[in-house]
Amino acid sequence: MKGEHPIRMLCELLKVSHSGYYRWCQQRPSIRQREDAAIAAKVAVAHRASRGTYGAPRILVDLQEGGTRTSKRRCARLMREQGLRGKKKHRRKPRTTDSRHAKPVAENIIALRPDPTGPNQCWLTDIMPGPGLCRVAVLDKSEEAVVDAA
Numbered sequence: 001m002k003g004e005h006p007i008r009m010l011c012e013l014l015k016v017s018h019s020g021y022y023r024w025c026q027q028r029p030s031i032r033q034r035e036d037a038a039i040a041a042k043v044a045v046a047h048r049a050s051r052g053t054y055g056a057p058r059i060l061v062d063l064q065e066g067g068t069r070t071s072k073r074r075c076a077r078l079m080r081e082q083g084l085r086g087k088k089k090h091r092r093k094p095r096t097t098d099s100r101h102a103k104p105v106a107e108n109i110i111a112l113r114p115d116p117t118g119p120n121q122c123w124l125t126d127i128m129p130g131p132g133l134c135r136v137a138v139l140d141k142s143e144e145a146v147v148d149a150a
Contacts, residue, residue, distance in 0.1 A: 039068060
């Protein structure tokens with residue numbers, strides 16, 4: 001736009017003085033902007049060193065261990081301005097059954113049998129995975145109660 005129209009006319013339209021415009025063009029970056037540029041370079045290096053996995057909280061720890069004083073918000077802002085993002089840890093999805101196959105599903109033979117008339121005629125079991133352990137429950141179908149659990 002500067003090349004198409006004279007600066008004085010553009011300054012008049014924007015209601016700013018042309019001397020103020022020229023002063024603004026020649027001003028140096030502020031101390032804060034220079035600090036941001038230096039910290040942003042360190043943030044980019046730390047992000048690259050983590051193979052793109054670290055987010056602002058972990059990069060902040062890296063910077064503080066290196067002697068750079070900054071806040072988590074500033075670190076997050078500088079990451080956002082550079083388009084850097086940490087990778088989220090995916091939640092582990094339990095894989096107890098693989099249902100993605102073309103094999104036929106087993107027939108439910110308990111549903112085909114008549115209901116039990118007394119105890120100890122039909123037992124059901126269930127295995128439930130837990131953190132670091134495995135739980136097993138034995139149920140008596142006639143009483144619909146847990147007989148044993150471990």
